[in-house]
Amino acid sequence: MPLINSNSLEARNLKAMQMERDGKDPQMQVAEVAQQSGTLLARDMDSEQAASMARGWVASSASAQSTYWLSRWGTARVSLGVDEDFSLKSSSFEFLHPWYETPDNLVFSQHTLHRTDDRTQTNHGIGWRYFTPSWMSGVNMFIDHDLTRYHTRTGMGVGY
Structure with missing residues (x-):
């Protein structure tokens, strides 16, 4: 694999893409990881504390990368909470996802999946928003389903 000269156009483009993605200079990220690693090594941690920190770091990194990847198609937020059994509690x-968007109008769908208090729930909705310089109005329809308790509800709303 050929090395890229750090001053080449390819290297500058790669660095710009990484900064756009992560909001940080790649060299600063390496320095932060090195500093955090040194701090961790200086602590007197048992294996459970180290494993917990590793799980947190992996979950945080996976959440950030998933959010970044999905953001190409809309507004995304992924938050992974991994416990010692690797469950996603x-x-x-x-x-x-915006399906139709102008300065005055937005037609969208919204989807969520979350696991809280040993319950897994999904929410799906569609909506329309109308914007003016001083106010916003819109309508929406949704369906919520509790996968754990097999409970479903639907609703409609109008907002101003």
Whole structure:
């Protein structure tokens, strides 16, 4: 694999893409990881504490990368909460997709999946928003389903 000169156009483009994606200079990220690693190594941690920190770091990184990847198609938020059994307790996924968008109008769908208090729930909705410089109005319809308790509800709303 050929090395890329750090001053080449390819290297600058890659660095710009990484900064756009992560909001940080890649060299700063490496420095932060090195600093955090040094701090962790200086602590007197038992294996459970180290495993917990590793799970948190992996879950946080996976959440950030998933959110970034899904953001190409709309507004996304992924939050993975991994416990010692690697279950996804306290995890959530939210995605809002604009199907039609102008300065005055927005037609969208919104989907969520979340796991809280040993319950898994989904929410799906569609909506329309009308914007003016001083106010917003809209309508929406949704369906919520509790996968754990097999409970479903639907609703409609109008907002101003």
